[in-house]
Amino acid sequence: MRLLRAIQDPAFLSIVVTVGVVTAIERSADQVGLGLLGALAGLLIGLLSLQLGLLVGALALSVRIHRVVIGIGGRLKDWTTPRRVVVVRAIPLFLSISVGPGKPPARRRMWGAALASMAGGLIATALSILAAITWPDGFQMGFAIACSLTVGHALIPRKTATSTSTGWLVLHLPRLTGVRASQMDAAPLVARAVDAAQDGRLDIAAALAAELRDGYPTLRTATAARVLVLQAQGRFAEALMIAMTLVEDPDQTPAEAAVAFAALSGLTCATVEAGQLAPEIGLSTAAQAIDNAMTLGYPKHKLNGSRALYELLSGNTEQAIGLARLAADQGDDRLGRADDLATLARAHMTAGDNRSARVALAEAEKLVPWWPRVATTRSRLDVG
Numbered sequence: 001m002r003l004l005r006a007i008q009d010p011a012f013l014s015i016v017v018t019v020g021v022v023t024a025i026e027r028s029a030d031q032v033g034l035g036l037l038g039a040l041a042g043l044l045i046g047l048l049s050l051q052l053g054l055l056v057g058a059l060a061l062s063v064r065i066h067r068v069v070i071g072i073g074g075r076l077k078d079w080t081t082p083r084r085v086v087v088v089r090a091i092p093l094f095l096s097i098s099v100g101p102g103k104p105p106a107r108r109r110m111w112g113a114a115l116a117s118m119a120g121g122l123i124a125t126a127l128s129i130l131a132a133i134t135w136p137d138g139f140q141m142g143f144a145i146a147c148s149l150t151v152g153h154a155l156i157p158r159k160t161a162t163s164t165s166t167g168w169l170v171l172h173l174p175r176l177t178g179v180r181a182s183q184m185d186a187a188p189l190v191a192r193a194v195d196a197a198q199d200g201r202l203d204i205a206a207a208l209a210a211e212l213r214d215g216y217p218t219l220r221t222a223t224a225a226r227v228l229v230l231q232a233q234g235r236f237a238e239a240l241m242i243a244m245t246l247v248e249d250p251d252q253t254p255a256e257a258a259v260a261f262a263a264l265s266g267l268t269c270a271t272v273e274a275g276q277l278a279p280e281i282g283l284s285t286a287a288q289a290i291d292n293a294m295t296l297g298y299p300k301h302k303l304n305g306s307r308a309l310y311e312l313l314s315g316n317t318e319q320a321i322g323l324a325r326l327a328a329d330q331g332d333d334r335l336g337r338a339d340d341l342a343t344l345a346r347a348h349m350t351a352g353d354n355r356s357a358r359v360a361l362a363e364a365e366k367l368v369p370w371w372p373r374v375a376t377t378r379s380r381l382d383v384g
Helices: 002-008 010-026 029-061 106-134 138-154 166-175 178-199 202-215 220-232 236-247 254-273 279-295 300-313 317-330 334-350 354-367 372-383
Strands: 064-080 085-100
Touching: 010 029, 010 138, 029 064, 029 085, 029 106, 029 138, 085 106, 106 138, 106 166, 106 178, 178 202, 178 220, 202 220, 220 236, 220 254, 236 254, 254 279, 254 300, 279 300, 300 317, 300 334, 317 334, 334 354, 334 372, 354 372
Parallel strands: none
Antiparallel strands: 064 085
């Protein structure tokens, strides 16, 4: 399976095709080297063109932009609000945009943003091919091959536990029916509930959650928003009971199940930590949820926060510290990072290092000081 994924990866294909084409045409080691440099540049420009197109389309059509990440590696700077996160990382090679439904009609706006992303990719591809025809050397050929393969890969319709391709959005959004169409239609109300929870306006969030319960009692996105609101209120056991309905849904897709199990793992651990669930029941449930999420394709590194809390509750403090630090450094979601930093602070406290605990907790409080696990950790640290 891993070999198949590697072969389908546009970077791998770009290298293989570039070496083959440049060798056949130029028959020069120097040109092959230039071709590989061109392939790297084409891969980056192909990705950038898709993301810039998405950004322009989202801004023009009032699609919600949840996250903008510039670069890879360590976090240099971030600007975090309840509705959007902008992160600058150490190596500015990539641009990553995360969008979601916003104003109605949500589906039409999302489709327009996807079209803009496709247009950006196709324009970059056309220009790269034109350059390769006009200046036929190894670099231009490698650039055109990699850019074409990268954009082409993005236009293949596919949906996984953590991502949706441009091609899927373009081809499937207009034809959605049934539950998935209802999810898009309910998205503005779901967004309002999530925004209120993110903002700490819990009375408003609770009222919107009740509206979602009455209007969309079986809709997954509405249910997930209700779970978030209950977590924000510290009502972990109630949130867990509702979250269980998501993982038990017989009609869910594997990708939906992976996300549900990932969320369940962290929520179960938080419920145990709060004393609202017996450890012997909760920890085995959390461990199984983590395994199920990974089996269904959820990336292991995105489970570091849940795994950190699980290890802490299991008495493995050093492992908890390492995983929580990784989760906080890699994550960009505001509530998720604050939660991971609370876990890190608690792990340092367990290890007897209250100084490091205060540093981690101060970082969490800059994000969401009222979040239940952050506030409770502060109380424990002050008492200690």
